[in-house]
Amino acid sequence: MIDRIVATVAPRTAARRYAARVAIANLRRGYDAAARGRGTDGWRAGSTAADAEIAVAGGALRDRMRDLVRNDPLAAKAVQVLVSNIVGTGIRPRAAAADPALNKLADDLWKRWAPRADADGHTDFHGLTALAVREMIEGGEVFALRRRRRASDRLAAPVQIQLNEADHLDGAKFDNRPDGSRIVQGIEYDALGRRRGYWMFPDHPGDAMPVFGRRFESLRIGAEGVAHLFERQRVQNRGVPWGVPAMRALRELGDWQTAELVRKKIEASMVGFVFGADEDQQSMAPVVQDADGNRIEQFEPGLIGYVRNGKDIKFNTPASTSGIYEWNRVQQHIISAGFRVPYELMTGDLSQVNFASSRVGLHEFRRMVEAVQWQVVIPMFCQRIWDWVMEAAWTAGALPQPEIAVEWAPPRFESVNPLQDVTADLMEVRAGFSTPAQQIARRGYDPREVVEEWQKYAAIFDQLGLIFDADPRRVSRAGLAQAVDAGGSPPPDER
Numbered sequence: 001m002i003d004r005i006v007a008t009v010a011p012r013t014a015a016r017r018y019a020a021r022v023a024i025a026n027l028r029r030g031y032d033a034a035a036r037g038r039g040t041d042g043w044r045a046g047s048t049a050a051d052a053e054i055a056v057a058g059g060a061l062r063d064r065m066r067d068l069v070r071n072d073p074l075a076a077k078a079v080q081v082l083v084s085n086i087v088g089t090g091i092r093p094r095a096a097a098a099d100p101a102l103n104k105l106a107d108d109l110w111k112r113w114a115p116r117a118d119a120d121g122h123t124d125f126h127g128l129t130a131l132a133v134r135e136m137i138e139g140g141e142v143f144a145l146r147r148r149r150r151a152s153d154r155l156a157a158p159v160q161i162q163l164n165e166a167d168h169l170d171g172a173k174f175d176n177r178p179d180g181s182r183i184v185q186g187i188e189y190d191a192l193g194r195r196r197g198y199w200m201f202p203d204h205p206g207d208a209m210p211v212f213g214r215r216f217e218s219l220r221i222g223a224e225g226v227a228h229l230f231e232r233q234r235v236q237n238r239g240v241p242w243g244v245p246a247m248r249a250l251r252e253l254g255d256w257q258t259a260e261l262v263r264k265k266i267e268a269s270m271v272g273f274v275f276g277a278d279e280d281q282q283s284m285a286p287v288v289q290d291a292d293g294n295r296i297e298q299f300e301p302g303l304i305g306y307v308r309n310g311k312d313i314k315f316n317t318p319a320s321t322s323g324i325y326e327w328n329r330v331q332q333h334i335i336s337a338g339f340r341v342p343y344e345l346m347t348g349d350l351s352q353v354n355f356a357s358s359r360v361g362l363h364e365f366r367r368m369v370e371a372v373q374w375q376v377v378i379p380m381f382c383q384r385i386w387d388w389v390m391e392a393a394w395t396a397g398a399l400p401q402p403e404i405a406v407e408w409a410p411p412r413f414e415s416v417n418p419l420q421d422v423t424a425d426l427m428e429v430r431a432g433f434s435t436p437a438q439q440i441a442r443r444g445y446d447p448r449e450v451v452e453e454w455q456k457y458a459a460i461f462d463q464l465g466l467i468f469d470a471d472p473r474r475v476s477r478a479g480l481a482q483a484v485d486a487g488g489s490p491p492p493d494e495r
Contacts, residue, residue, distance in 0.1 A: 050236035065241040078339040088411030090126030112156035119162035141230035141239035159392035170218035227384035246338025
C-alpha cells in the first residue's frame, strides 16, 4: 500500500524502492547449501585455516588411520593398491644433460648408489620411495633426511637417506621472532614465508625404549637437508591421511559386520524354547559352574531354552539375510571412493564389470596416479634426492658439476589388451606423434640401455653374417647360442 501511495506522488522514488526490494530478494536466494533452516541445523562448518585444522586433528587422524590399516582388510588393501600403482617397481631417473658422456657418468653413478641409498640398510632407493609413499597415504606425510657420509663408507656418492614418520616433527613448537621469522607446528619459516628448518625429535615419541634413554627435546634440522612429502589439498604446510573421508564408513562397516556375525552365532546356537519345563530345568542355557561354584550362563550350538508355565515347544527361526550383499557392496563403493581406489581393485570383486567398463575405470584411476606421480612424488621426493646425490658426488670429485638435469620414468601400467595397445603405439611412432624413445620410456625401460643392447646384438649378428630381411637365413639355436657365447662366428656347418 505504501508503494502504491509513493508511486502516485513520486514515481522515481517508488521505482528505486522496488529495485532495492528485488535486489534484496535476489540476495536471499543464494546457495541452498549455505541457507540456514531445518535441513541444515546440524551442519557445523568453520572457516579455519587448513593448518589450524591439521594442528587439532592431525594426530588423531594418523592414529586412527594406522589402526584401520593394521586391522581392517579393506583399508590395508586400499593402501597397498595405491602404493603399488604410484611406485610399483620404482620411479627411475635418467640424466638429461646436453653432454652424452656426462649423462652416462651420472647414470652409472646413480646405479651404483641406489642399492645402498637407505641409511638404515634395509632396502634401496625404490624401496625407500615405496615406503615414503605408504607413509604419505597412511600417515599423511613423511620426512626424508639427508645423511652425509664419509669417504671411508665407500659409497658412490657420500650421502644416504633416512625416513622419519610425521610423529618425529615437534608439532607443539610455536614461536614468533623479532626478525619476522616464525615456527609453526615445528616448521620454521623466514620473514618471506620460505621454509628454513624443521624441529624434530631424534627418537620417535611413541617408541617403547626406556624413558631415561629417550631424547624428548626436538632439534633443528636445516630445510635444505629435508624432503617433506605430502599432498596439498588446500594452501597448507602439513598433510593428512588419504583415507580420511572413508574412515567413519570403514569403522561403521566393521562394527556392523561384527554385530551381524554375533547375531548369526546366537541364532545358530538357539534351537528352540520348551514351554512347561520343571523347576530344575528352567534355564536359558546349560548349567555350568566355574571352579568357585559360580553359575555361568552360555550359548552353544544346539541349545534349547526352557520357559516357565508353558506346554509347547517352538523352534527358533533365523531372520532373513536378503539384501546384505547389496548393502555391503554399496558401503564398499563409498569406502573405495573415499580412498580414490576403484572398487574392483580394493575388493577383488570383478563380477559386475566387463572389458569396456574396466578400461574406463582404470583410465580414470591411472590419470589420478600419474597426477600424484608428477605433481607430488617426483618434485617433492625423487628430485630432491637426485639433487642431493649429484651434489655429494660433485663434492667428492666424482662428477664435474653439481647440477645435472634428469628425466623420470614412472613404472608402466599393465596393458589390458597388449596386442591392441602395442599396435596403437606403433602407429603413433609411424605417424610422428611420438618417438621410439618415448614409447620405450613409457614401458619403464631406459631408452639408452635398450639402444645399447640392440647395438651389441647387432654387432654379434653382423659378425655371424646374418641378414635380416623378408627371407632370413635359418640358423640352428645351438649354433647361434654357441656363437653368441663365444663372441665369434659359428662353425661352418651351422653358418
